[in-house]
Amino acid sequence: MDKRNKTQLRRAIGYFHGVTFILSTIIGAGIFIAPKGVLKYSSLHVGITLSIWVVCAVVSMITALTYAEVGTTFPQSGAQYYFLKRSLGSPFVFFCLSASLFEIPAGMAARSLLLAEYVIQPFYPGCSTPTLPKKCLALAILWSLGILGVQGVNKITWFQTISAVMKITVLCIIALNGAVLLVIRKENLIRLGDAFSSDLPNISQIPEAFFQGFYAYSGWQSMVSIAGEIKNPAKNIPRCIFTALSLVTILYLLVNISYLTVLTPEEIIDSDAVAMTWADRVIPSYQWIISIGVSSSILSGLLSTIFSSSRLYYCASQEGQMPLLFSMLNTHSSPALAVIQTIIFASVMIFSSDLIRLINLLGILGSIQLGLIIIGLIKLRYQEPNLPRPFKVHLLFALGTFIVFSLLVLIPVIHSPKMYHICVLFFILSGFLLYLLFVHLKFRFGWFNEVTCYLQLLLNISPPDGPEEYISKEITLPKSVLKFQQKHDED
Template sequence: MQLLRVVGLIHANMLLLSSTIGAGIFVTPKAVLMYSSLNIPVCLSIWALGGLLSMMNALCLAELATTFPVSGASYFFLKKTLGSSAAFLSLWIKRFVHLLSIGAQSLLIASYLIQPFYSGCPAPELPKKCLALAALLSFGILSAQQMKTVVQFQTISSLMKVAILSLISVTGIVLLVIGKNENVSRFKNVLDAELPDASQFVEAFLQVYYSYLGASLLINIAGEIKSPTNTIPKSLMSGLSIVILIYLLTNISYLTVLSPQEIISSDSSAITWMNRVVPSTQWAISLGISVSLMNTISCGILSASRIFYCASQDGKLPFIYSMLNEHHSPVVAVFMIIILSSISIITSNLIYLVKYVGLGTWCINLMNMIGLLKIRFQKPDLPGPYKVWLPFIFGSIALSVFLIFTPMIQSPNIEHVYQVVFLFCGLLCYWLQTHLKRYDVCFDKITCYWQLFFNVSPSENQDKLINF
């Protein structure tokens, strides 16, 4: 029993589009334009810069995934390069990041879906949470199926999402080419606009960069990708190039139809755009946007379950998490993710804790880059057909340091202390887990019962597949 390699180049691109294109492009343009001092060239340049730096970082991660082409490659890589403590710290961070993010996304999408039924007033919390739990359970059931089934759903959802953004982009370009006065005039004398200061530029860049996150999904499912040494780098370059192009054209379309002041005052630029261009179909487009964003929940479950799977084989989580069902899916890991994410939905105040683990995400990226440098200099002859350009690794290290320390320097507050405490708690839990591991034998009978209940079998250990 092992995870099957069924994801080819086209489906890998679809998964990348699913995980990367989220609510950011529908909401973030407001903040980016505001921090750019309503300067259109600066705004578009920041969107392009964020995409290029995201691609640089993703290509660095591709090297670790092609060197260790297994599921949960980031965890496996850190264990082999920086040791078990660094790997456990990454598990500690990602466990909270994924679970809280999945809960937050479920609530956000439920809010969009249910709000049209409560016109003129906010939707009640109870039906919103029930809808979020139903969506979460549905995607949990989907994630327990064959990987081919999951990929087919992601492909359909990605095409729907790209179709909506393509409609917005093409319509904006047509209006711009036609040359109506009110559309063309917005792009006249744009070079004379006020330039943002350094702090505003940084804030705008941070907003944009978060809209490009999602490439880590391919790294976490590297064990299920066909020919990962070729597929992963090609998919990251082609997929992220498409995302950059879509983001730029969509922003140009927003600016063609809406004035900068209208974008800043809007909660969702896409819905405001639709209301201006085709008001009669605004409700349908709004529903389409909400449905197309639901695949982000599935991507989160897929990514988190593979991390749990890898950590379970390493003994850092219960062994039952690495067992596979008849569809070759780690169904117990998926089941546990659904339960923990449901808790964050029911007690929705927990979702606000996600801001406390943001620092940890960039710490993991920094550790990955340090690990890459370590194997480059310690094991220069390590076989691997894909090697990222060395300056890219140093660039990713600089980017991680920038994203870690810039918020602390710009606006220091008590939240940063909580983030540091959170990281130290991870190291404390690693120490406790190491010293209590000798008592794991008492859980063998419980594991046997769960194995019978879920009808799962132990999988082949990924360590046997990699020579390092």
Template sequence: MEISSGQMKADVDDGKVCLKRCLGFFDSVCFLVGCIIGAGIFVSPKGVLEYCQLNVGVALCIWAACGVVCIMCCLCYAELGTSLPFSGGEYYHVKRGLGSLPAFVTIWTLILFIRPASNAARALIFAEYISRPFYSGCPPPDLLKKILAIGILWVLGVINSKSIKMSTWVQNIFTVLKMMSLTLIIVYGMIELGSNPKASEPFRNAFDSEVPNAVQTAESFFQGRYAYGGWNYLNYMAEEIKNPSKNIPRSIITAMCAVIVFYLLVNISYLTVLTPKEIVSSAAVSVTWADRTIPSVAWIIPVSVAVSIFGSLNGGMFMLGRLNYAGSKEGHLPAIISMLHVHYLTPAPAMIISTIIASIFVIPSDLISLTNYFGFSSWLLVGLTCVSLVVLRYREPNLERPYKVFLPIAFGVIAVSIFLVLAPIIQSPKVQYLYALLFMFSSILVYIPFVHFKLHIPYFDKITCHLQLLLEVSPTDIFEDSKTD
């Protein structure tokens, strides 16, 4: 009983209710860079160096290796994004390649736990950095941090519901600001390296320290890959990128190369000012670095961390809305979630439900700690996505592929994914991992009646109809796959 799109799209100029291709190359690069660079580069250097046994050479190699692995993953995703330029990212590709049930398990895990909890964690960290200057020497009250976190989630939720251009503008501005912050750290480090002979000591015999064993190397890799989180977000917005066959591969390569270079240079800058032991003993490496180099304006670094987190959170909110939107279009979520606002042409219902779920995670913030035990599932989804790529290569050989990845790269990513899924479980087996698996597979109890057998809930159509009128949303028209601008 939902209202037809024709009844509510009078204000749409071209008569089509669908997501518009409005994001160009610069927007895509800024979106991806802004999503990747969050708090990780300000936090992870300590963990990487600690697990590398203070071996500077190995630590820098780990940072480069994490970037190379992410580029390999991105190349696989670029093929899927250019050949299937639709919203939904991994969820849509798994559904196309492996079927409906694996896709439902994917979206169940992502939208009910991993992504909302990740956004809630970012919002809380942002709230802590913003409120910390007002509580010098004391931690900010938890209640204040939760109120600020929920407030910023809803601010970004409203921005992303009102206008794609506005959310893109926010992402571009904050990406430029965080790159300026990293440039500041790099420039000071290079000046120190050129003017202070002692600054180059950590690099003269970079590999002379104790070499970490296999387990320690894996742990340092886990620490480093945290800083690269978000590399897969571009595929979630493929339906809104202009000329996706060209812009997706170009944006991915440009963004990832820029991030790797900046990460390596920032780590070198840290090491020119601080010794490896000082980095490992520091609670916040970037803050300690600022206190040593620019004590009069050291407040710039906490502000830079807050700016980085804000941009990353905006990208996370944008992506999660598209994931909900795609799941609804494919029949795995209620139909209302896939509808677009008739004036703004944004997935407003999807953004609202994403914001509500993330806000719920903020309230009992200890729930967020459970996301550590879902870390393996993220790489499980990466592995399934690359398996889907291989399956589609053989099952749909005639599918138009503007970009094709070298197939051994896809097999390499699958092998890395298997390692990253099994390593934490084997190395540190805990009952929480079992709970995580049970949560993932509990989705089958929902899938069988409501998706497979299409069980209909009484009065649900009437509720959908009333929500359409309240939110001024309309079902989308059939999307025409346009691979050109």
């Protein structure tokens, strides 16, 4: 069979598209939600707020380079999933998988609601937007992106390139206007200086402020999730991560300074759409430009999440921890059912609206998964020292990151426990319970084979024709999947 006509994930993303993909994923809802949350948990102290943004940038860079080692060592789609299974074993990786089944759709639901808020807000000047139209629009956005998400990598990359240009343009407009206003209006500089004298936050609030900041920088994980579709992954994964995060750090600091130059901390806290409030104060006649730019920013971030998360479920299916349907590809070489499942879960979670508390919950779950990745990385260094590693992060950086995120999780739990900490414990216990039932005991529903056949015909999907390029079958596919593929090829 001609290699170009094979049904498999293709390596179509180079350095330029890799950078734009990460930018599209990171610069989404975070920079328009997190400033409010960071200020809130910093007790409106501007100095603490800006320091947290800087520290979050540094820690995110080190953490992303730690993930880069995972992606370059195992350059396949869903690399972190396979890495955890190889280093720590099936129970721990299944916990991460079960947590992601909530974490990823919940984040998508939050961003969809924010996007709907920015789209509808210009039609309701001076008042809050009604809830029902906002949620209906958020659902329509999700399903439209789901349709685009099953069209394959080529159509998604050009869309992400255009949206990356638009969102960077909007952030540059906000940053440059803020810098000019800070220089030409002395009262803005005085007010900004006065905000440094606010009360210091409680120690239990600092971790929650960091979770808000990390949420704005999150998204670099997508480069590891789609490692199987990146050209020359050993070289491009670390380069793309370093370039994108450096650009994002500069933009985020300038944008936050611009927000604080034009708006008081109290005004930022009271605003549901900070960028629109800023635009209404600075360039009211061009408010629609900011609205379009912000909307495209969040839209492309959602699409990146759909794209990368579906590859995680694709890998989990190949490793036997999700039904084989999730690793079947359509004619566009896209795991269509994995995309649809993510959209359905996110649609259900649209009806939750406490974004700041939701971000804290996602931050704790993400920190636990990151801790497992670092433990697995250290364990594998000693367990398989001769394993080829094109890119290696210094273990001191990995250990430092592990300590930081451990403190961020433990300090608020010990000092001021809240209800969502109990939710995290529930997810941990339910993850191991599901593993025991469906993976260890191999419980199966008798009617599922029939459903598999019907869904294959309905979605026009089939198993991939072979392992991903550059990856041997011994590494990527367990024996159960290989047998299934051999049977498919014979049929």
